[in-house]
Amino acid sequence: MNTKTKAKATKKHTISIDQITETSEEQIIETYSSARKAFQRLQKVPLKNRLEDVERLIDYVRDHKEEIADIICKETRKSRTDAMVSEIMGVLDNFEWLIHNAPKILKDKKVSTPITLMGKKSKIYHEPLGTVLIIAPWNYPFHISITSILAAYVTGNTVVFKPSEVTPMTGLMEKIFAVAPMIEQSVFITYGTGTTAQRLIDQRPAKIFFTGSARTGKRILAQAAEKLIPVDLELGGKDQAIVFDDVNIDRAVAGVIWGALTNAGQSCSSVERIYVQDKIYDQFIEKLTVEVNKLVLNTGDTGNADIGGMTVDFQLDIARKQVEDARVKGAKVLTGGEMLHENEMFFLPTILTNLDESMDVVNEETFGPLLPVFKFSTEEEVIQITNNTQFGLSASVWSKDLTRADRVSRQLECGAVSINNVMLTEGNPSLPFGGCKDSGFGRQKGEEGLLGYTRSKSILVDKDSSIIEPNWYPYTQKKYNLFVDLINVMFTRSPIKLLKLALVGIKLDSVSKKQR
Amino acid sequence: MKKFYDYIIVGSGASGGALSYYLSRTGAKVLMLEAGKRYSSESFSSNEMHANANLMWGGGTEMNTNADQIFLRGKVVGGGTVINQCLLDRFDDVAYEDWRTQSNIKFHKLDMMNRHYDEVESHLSLYNMQKEDWNGNAELYAKGFDNLGFEWSPLRRGQANCNNDNDCIVCLGGCARKSKQSTLETFIPMAESNGMTLVSEFEVAEVIHGESFVTVQGNCKGQPTTYYGAKCILASGAIGTTKLLLKSQLQNKLPALGENFHCHPQWMSIAFFDDIIDSHKGYFQTLKSSDPRFRDWGFKLENVFAGPIAIALLKQGYGHDHQQFMQRYRNMACIEVAVRDQAAGKITLNNSGKVIIKKPLSDGDQQRANHGNRIVKDMFNSLGAYETMTSPMRIGLHLMGGCTIGENELTSVVNENFQVHGMKNLFIADSSTFPNAPGINPMLTILAMAHRASESILAESGQRTTQPNIATKEVVA
Known part of the structure; x- marks a missing residue:
């Protein structure tokens, strides 16, 4: 847990695996042994005290937000506003929600007892799982990590946590947790790559919470299957925005742009496919191009850059290759389509049209600042076409007709739909987050998410007689x-x-x- | 990648023009952005009204909050160097001494700046005014000085093969003969032959400083457009550069931004003689006050004149009185008093993003002006003028400060490498960095400072400058 990791970015911003120190098997065995001992201790700490620790964290994060944003931006190349709003404000929102909702959700639950069992009482206890393993991604290295860790802690688990080797933010979590000694003693931060992750899974955590790519998710699930470890997987997406012709076009354009480009498109629930009804298609495209051309790129800014950089070079390559592949196969590139500069990890926001099924950008996840736009004519058609993907994370439906929007939402094969907004289900900590199909399973956030860190224990009480x-x-x-x-x-x-x-x-x- | 440059220069006046040349000659990819239009010697208008309206910000009507001082600043490719008189003097020890006292910058020293003056002068055609160039106004100026026992000397001007033909004053609206040594005729064409790209009619709205480059966002003929530069150098002058940083919302990071704004407030005195003087003809500016007493007193006297519109503006009132005044245009002689101001002004933005310039006149400034105007009056009297008029209105010449250079982040905006404090990729190399008013025409020094800045910027970018031994030279100096 005291392994130091140095993911050194060179001028070309590549991460060399050689530079990353893995955590050894001996260290990991020791970590789990400490974590399990800590679990015994933590069980004696009441929820009330654990929630007081969350308050301490709120105070710390609020007072150190600029410092934390500095670190996030440095590691990810985010624009500062993306870091401040999506990561820091999002985390504080989530913590507040925990404080107000965890007592209600985690308290022992009475359930009804049938008449045949007259005179007896039935209850459910939500008990912690033990020592859980959280493996976090690089796209929201602060938010996803700390909200997962705190959900696990509040429910009474101790945590072995591995940040992404790309964005380890070495020392930051340790510093934050130091304000609450019980959290400090309950969370074990372990640095390393997939090799370290494998060693961590080998030690049989009570459950694995993984957010990342489908490819890695499958590997983790396979390894966990051998040891019957339950796994929650939050994987990628190919989220559609469906824009009907009765919308306020300016607003839909602004929303879709943000949904596609926030965090430079590196969100699992980024808008990756934009379907526009034929009647407004030309007008939409024209407006979209004008608005995208107004956006400015930078990182290390003071809050006035719109789009930040790409965090990892392989993701930048995917964006570049998908655009190239689409271009070769006949797509039109209306704006962008290239890197900002060969030495800078920035890809220009790119609008693509004239797309067809043969193109990678239509079928595969991009995780970059691309806006592929398609034309559709009927409701039935757009539901059928947009469901025809291996992913199923979230979607957005834009229409003045809320009945239609609801009808469409129910038919979309995914875990969340924002109606006349985008990526907003994530903005409400009460709503569960998670997908279906190749986007994974299990839920984070909300009651369902919190209970995912517990196992239910059923109790039936009869009298001695x-x-x-x-x-x-x-x-x-x-x-x-x-x-x-x-x-x-x-x-x-x-x-x-x-x-x-x-x-x-x-x-x-x-x-x-x-x-x- | 077509939007990414090694260097983006905002502004094309003395500073931007010189920088564009010194940065592009290393082979770097340089972009220059200028809010004004590009004119050529053929397309400048000889109409004074059109010239004002087309070549200056606000059509030449920008004023301070008290509305008693006009500021003239160029909005044209070539900036202020297109609309000034191109008088090119080096600063003296007095000016640098005063600067260094305030800035603590070690190169604010004439003997350290001389090599920069040498360098920029080597690209300029300089001309010392001769006695045969004098017009009637100059004759009177010299005689007046002699009458009162003050020293005068010829002015040095940047011009090439002027073949002055009676219309020198028109070149305040852009020189039609490719003679005046504006950056439009000197450094900019040299930079363009090095491959520099110039985009005119591009008004920068915001600069966004980042970890490894600067985003420059603005409007090009009404279209929102963005460029990216590994380094960005602001060279839009005291008001332009300060305004841009204020619009980029950097005042919280830069507490001294907008402070310490200086100029040389100028009062024109007009005297009437029975004889025809024709002050507007020929070289209308040929002499300067070189008497050391003026330096001590904090002002200088210049032999100047202006076109009929500007002269008409100086006269209050209307009707017959004004008509009579203007009828005697050819009988006018004119000397101006330009004061080294002591009270700094302040540049801010109002809620709608418009520049607000607070530039009051201190008692000390007023005393200097009164002193100078008294001497001018005495001179005119000694020459037999039958009537004299001191302008009630002043013009703010040579706009300086707002982004002062210095060591202290609380009292300055850029460091000794011309880098904005805390922003390693953003530089300022124009008169906005000047610590106070030198009392000398600043154009040559702005050019020289730009050369010095180009060395710092190139060194920062890891590019070799053409003078690899600067460091050693300075240690010796």
Whole structure:
């Protein structure tokens, strides 16, 4: 856990694996042993105290937001506003939500007990899983990491955490967690690449939470299967924006642009396919081009750059290759289409039209600042076409007709739909986040997300008494006949069902007390 | 990649023009952005009204908040060098001494600046005014000085093969003979032959400084356009550069931004003689006050004149009185008092992004002006003028400061390498960096400073300058 990692960026910003120190197997074994001991300690810390720790973190993050933004921007090349709003403000929102909602969600839950079990009480306890493993991605290295870690901690787990080797932000989490000693003692930060991740999975965490690519997700799932470790996977997407012809075009253009280009398109739920209804298609394209041309790129800015850089060179290559592939196969590049400069990790926002199924940009995830635009004519057609993808993370539907928007949303095969907005389900910490198909499974955030860090323990309480249950031994013919009567009475729609039930019940009770 | 340059220069006046040449001669990819239009010697208008309206910001009507001072600043390819008189003097020890006291910048020293003056002068055609160039106004000026026992000397001007033919004053609206040594005729064409790209009618709205480059966003003929430069150098003058940084919302990072704005407030005195003087003819500016007493007193006297529109503006009132005044245009002699101002002004933006220039006149400034105007009056009286008039209005010449150079981040905007504090890719190399008013025409020094800045910028970019031994030279100096 004290492994130092140096992911040194050269002028070409490539990450050489040789420069990254992996965490050794011995260290990892020791880490898990400490984490499991810490779990025993943490179980004695009430939720109230854990939530006070969250408040301490809110104070720290709020007071150190500029410093944290500096680090995020340095590691990712984000524009500063992207870092401040999506990462820092998003984290604080999430923490506030935890404080206000975790007590309600995590408290022991009473559930109903059927009449046949009269006199007994039923409850569910939401218990922590133990020591969980969180493997975070590089695109939102602060938000995804710290919200996952805190969800795990608040629910009572200890955490082994591995940041992406591309954006380790070495020392930052340690510094933040130092304000809350119990968190500090419950979170174990481990640096390294996939090799370290494999070693971490080998130690059988109680659950793995992975956010990243589908390719890595499959590898993790395969390794976890061997050891029967449950896994939540938040993978990529090829999210569609569906724009009907009754919208305010200016607003839809502005929304779609932001959805496609925020974080330079490096979000799992970035808009990656834009479907515009034929009647407004030309007008939409024209406006889109004008507006995209107004955007400015930079990082290390003071908050006034729109689009930041690409964090990793292989992602930049994908964007470049997809544009090249589309161009060769006949696509039109309306603006952008190239790197800002050969030595800078920036790709110009790129509008593509004249696209067809043969092009990689239509089928594969880009994770870059591309805006591929398609024309559609009918609702049925756009649902069918846009569902025809291996991914299913989220989507946006733009229409003045909310009934239509709702009808379309229900038919889209994905985990979230923003209606007349974009990527906004993520803006509400009460809503679960996660996808289907190759976009993964499991949910983060919201009640469902928080409960994903727990396992339910069912409790049924009966009183100590002399009562022998009728279904206990001995089984007699008389008892059998009464059970048959009970079934007949219980599953009938007779108006005097309760009365009949009481009669059979009394008989059964009296039979239960008798010996064979 | 077509939008990415090694260097983007904002502004094409003395500073931008010189920089464009010194940066492009290394083979670097240089872009120059200029808000004004590009004219050529053939396309300049000889109409004074058109010249003002087309070549200056606000059509030559920008004023301070008290509305008692006009600021003239060029908005044209070549900037102020197109509309000035191109008087090219080096600063003296007095000026540099005063600068160094305030800035603590070690090269604010004449003997350290001389090699930069030498360098820029080697690309300029310089001309010392001769006695045969004098017009009637100059004759009176020299005689007046002699009458009162003050020293005068000829002016040095940047001009080539002028063959002056009676219309020198017109070249304040752009020289029609390719003679005046504006950057349009000197450094800019040299830079263009090195491959520099010039985009005119591009008004920069914002500069966004980043980790490894600067984003320059603006409007090109109404179209939002963005360029990117590994380094960006602002050279839009005291008001232009300051305004751009204010519009880029950098005032929180740069507390001294907009402070310390200086100029040389100028008062024109007009005297009437029975004889025809024809001050507008020929070389209308040939002599300067070189008496050391003027330096001590904090002003200088210049032999100047202006076109009829500008002269008409100086006279208050209207009707017969004004008509009578203008009827005697050919009988006018004119001497101006230009004061080394002591009270700094301040440049800010209002809520709608318009420049607000606070530039009051201090009692000390007023005393200097009164002193100078008194001497001018005495001179005219000694020459037999039957009437004299001191202009009630002043013109702010030579706009300086707003982005002062210095060591302290609280009291200055750029460091000794001309780098904006805390922004390694953003530079300023124009008169906005001047610590105070030198009392001498600044154009040559702006050119020389731009040369010095080009060396710092090239060194910062890891490019070899043409003078690899600067460092050693300076240690010796």
